[in-house]
Amino acid sequence: MFPMNAWYVACTPDEIASKPLGRTICGLPIVLYRGQEGKVAALEDFCPHRGAALSLGSVVDGHLMCGYHGLVMDCHGKAVSMPMQRVNGFPCIRSYPVEERYGYVWIWPGDAAKADASAIPQLPWADNPEWAFGGGLYHINCSYRLMIDNLMDLTHEAYVHSGSIGQGEIDQSPVKTHIEGNQVVTSREMHDIIAPPFWQLGMRAQGLDDQARVDRWQYSRFTAPGSVLIDVGVALAGEGGMQADPAKRVYSIVVDFMTPETGTSHWYFWGMARHFKPDDAALTDSIREGQGKIFSQDLAVLEAQQSNRNAFAGRRLLALNIDAGGVRANRMLDDLVAAERALPTEAAVG
The missing domain is CATH 3.90.380.10 (Naphthalene 1,2-dioxygenase Alpha Subunit; Chain A, domain 1)
Structure with a gap:
């Protein structure tokens, strides 16, 4: 239907300035947000605890916190904490390569190993x-x-x-x-x-x-x-x-x-x-x-x-x-x- 091993514009920087953004791209529910040191991150929009939409959560200390029960995910899709719970054994959710360039946030929805930032269209x-x-x-x-x-x-x-x-x-x-x-x-x-x-x-x-x-x-x-x-x-x-x-x-x-x-x-x-x-x-x-x-x-x-x-x-x-x-x-x-x-x-x- 559409190429997956390619760069697409996911959003503009202002769309993730204050809170996470949920967006379906190439049929994939994705959440984008600014993580540690202001770097953009993209994950599956799926909390591994009860399947809630992570895009309805918030960013806490550079991590993404689910707004349903407080499960905290890092930019690689790994659960790092949850109030009164042990989450180290939680499976990782998928993360996506992203790049911020030329006033846009670009995402690679396909095989992450094939993502090459030099392939992003140049906008001189x-x-x-x-x-x-x-x-x-x-x-x-x-x-x-x-x-x-x-x-x-x-x-x-x-x-x-x-x-x-x-x-x-x-x-x-x-x-x-x-x-x-x-x-x-x-x-x-x-x-x-x-x-x-x-x-x-x-x-x-x-x-x-x-x-x-x-x-x-x-x-x-x-x-x-x-x-x-x-x-x-x-x-x-x-x-x-x-x-x-x-x-x-x-x-x-x-x-x-x-x-x-x-x-x-x-x-x-x-x-x-x-x-x-x-x-x-x-x-x-x-x-x-x-x-x-x-x-x-x-x-x-x-x-x-x-x-x-x-x-x-x-x-x-x-x-x-x-x-x-x-x-x-x-x-x-x-x-x-x-x-x-x-x-x-x-x-x-x-």
Whole structure:
């Protein structure tokens, strides 16, 4: 259903600032919290005493205390104490590799021995003062693969987002799909057009005439298991597009991380990293608000799509050239899942 030996975004640091967080990831109930010295830890959300949810407990001296009977667990899933009880013989519960990096907490839900922190996607803009970032989180009742399809084919913008980022020139411009290393890339360029309302806002912020003719670009880059980073922007027409002088362009990266909850629901971490006016906090808030409204429109479409897919299970769907990016991304995910299923189990090895 989804690759397990991979890094997913589990949460943002603020979600575990004051108490444990329970979150289902790849079908696994998990509790995340800050343990000793502020280091993030992740365990099964299951108390080995009576099966209570550890996420309803609290953090005490860097350990996780169950809120039902006070059993205390360390970050490795071992019971360390309980009032008036001996717990040394309690079986360990499962712990998961986690890393805090680039403003996110990442988790590896598969084989812990295979976790390699160097495989976490690099986000060079995250710690760069020339960039600003604002984002949010949605819980969406649809497969994370439907969101990947949505992000790898931006043709829908002309219809779903007609009052913000959509415009007729989108579906009048050809889409190209290719592979770059381990990424699937879809691209679309529009030349000598008037920018849509969302990008006119950016042009005004950059001191540009929002009615000037522009060249617009969209490059969606999928990296398994659930990352789509989209290079987007506009530049004054004829000035070089994405390579234009920064003073003559408005350039951003739409940040999308999809983390499966179940086969028909996921956590969607979204945002925009922009390479203009990085110190303008009001602009960051304005863009985040606008982007949040745009993504809420996608949410309604995608949840209805999932409902329809459930109701019409097995119905053959059409595949067009605009779907190539999503098709290749899903094929890549299928290959990863198949490869994991082909691995020998511990029982088979023994």
